[in-house]
Amino acid sequence: MTKKFNGKVVVVTGGTSGIGLATAxxxxxxGASVFITGRRQETLDTAVKAIGGRVIGVQGDMAKLADIDRLYDAVQQQHAQIDVVFANAGGGEMMPLGAITEEHYQSTFDTNVKGVLFTVQKALPLLKDGASVILTSSTTSISGTPAFSVYSATKAxxxxxxxxxxxxxxxxxxxVNAISPGVTETAGLDHLFGGSEQAAGTKDYLASLIPAGRIGQxxxxxxxVLFLASxxxxFVNGVELFVDxxxxQI
Structure with a gap:
C-alpha cells in the first residue's frame, strides 16, 4: 500500500456493507483514520472488525439529523478536521408507479436526499479547506428502470x-464529485432482486447488457472513490463518474 491517506480523517456513511464497507x-x-456509520450496532461492530486499522463505528441513521450530529461529535472528540466525506448511506426498493405510497416516497427521499444533504452540511465546520466530498449517486440518475422511479429521482x-x-x-x-456505480455485487442487490437465488438469474441477464461482460465488485x-478523494x-470537480x-454509455 502507498499509504496515500496516511494522517487523513475520512467519514464513510453507510459503511457496514457493500460499497461503503469496501471503501472504508x-x-x-x-492509512486513514476512518469513521463509519450503520443503523444496526451488531452489523457495525462486525464491519469495524473486518475493516481493521484506525476505524471507529458510530451507530446512526443518516436520515435523522440528531444521529448526524452524534457522528460529527464523535469525530470532533478525536480530530480537529475532516479531509474526506463519502456520503454513501442510501437505499431503495422497487415499486411501480401505481403502487407508490407516501411512506415509500418519504423514506426513500429522507434516506437518499435529506440524509446526503445534511451529512455534508453538518460536516462543513469540520471540513478542511481543500477537502474532498464524494456523493453516491447511481446509473439510474440518467437511465430509466421499471418500477424504480422514486429511487432514480433521488439519485438524480x-x-x-x-x-x-x-x-x-x-x-x-x-x-464535490458524484460516483455512479452500475450493477454491483452486494447483499443489497440480492435483497433488491428478491433473494440470492432469484437474483442470480437477474444478475446474469444484466451482465449480458454490460460491455464489460460482468457486473461490478x-x-x-x-x-x-479513493481516486476522487486523492x-x-x-482538478476533478463536480463530475459524475460512472463505474459501470x-x-x-451505449
Missing part, C-alpha cells in the same frame, strides 16, 4: 447536489 477498508488500508437529485455545491464551496476549494467502486483528482462497465 480501502481508506483504512491506505444527489448528482445535482454536486453541481451546485461546487459553487457554494468554491471559496474553500472543497471539491464493491472493491472496484472503492478504487474510484490529490490525483485535484460501460452500461450507460
Amino acid at each position: 477498508k480501502a481508506f483504512a488500508d491506505e 437529485a444527489v448528482r445535482n447536489f454536486a453541481r451546485n455545491w461546487i459553487l457554494d464551496l468554491k471559496d474553500r476549494r472543497i471539491r 464493491p472493491e472496484e467502486i472503492a478504487k474510484a 490529490n490525483e483528482a485535484s 462497465g460501460g452500461q450507460v
Whole structure:
C-alpha cells in the first residue's frame, strides 16, 4: 500500500456493507483514520472488525439529523478536521408507479436526499479547506428502470447536489464529485432482486447488457472513490463518474 491517506480523517456513511464497507477498508488500508456509520450496532461492530486499522463505528441513521450530529461529535472528540466525506448511506426498493405510497416516497427521499444533504452540511465546520466530498449517486440518475422511479429521482437529485455545491464551496476549494456505480455485487442487490437465488438469474441477464461482460465488485467502486478523494483528482470537480462497465454509455 502507498499509504496515500496516511494522517487523513475520512467519514464513510453507510459503511457496514457493500460499497461503503469496501471503501472504508480501502481508506483504512491506505492509512486513514476512518469513521463509519450503520443503523444496526451488531452489523457495525462486525464491519469495524473486518475493516481493521484506525476505524471507529458510530451507530446512526443518516436520515435523522440528531444521529448526524452524534457522528460529527464523535469525530470532533478525536480530530480537529475532516479531509474526506463519502456520503454513501442510501437505499431503495422497487415499486411501480401505481403502487407508490407516501411512506415509500418519504423514506426513500429522507434516506437518499435529506440524509446526503445534511451529512455534508453538518460536516462543513469540520471540513478542511481543500477537502474532498464524494456523493453516491447511481446509473439510474440518467437511465430509466421499471418500477424504480422514486429511487432514480433521488439519485438524480444527489448528482445535482454536486453541481451546485461546487459553487457554494468554491471559496474553500472543497471539491464535490458524484460516483455512479452500475450493477454491483452486494447483499443489497440480492435483497433488491428478491433473494440470492432469484437474483442470480437477474444478475446474469444484466451482465449480458454490460460491455464489460460482468457486473461490478464493491472493491472496484472503492478504487474510484479513493481516486476522487486523492490529490490525483485535484482538478476533478463536480463530475459524475460512472463505474459501470460501460452500461450507460451505449
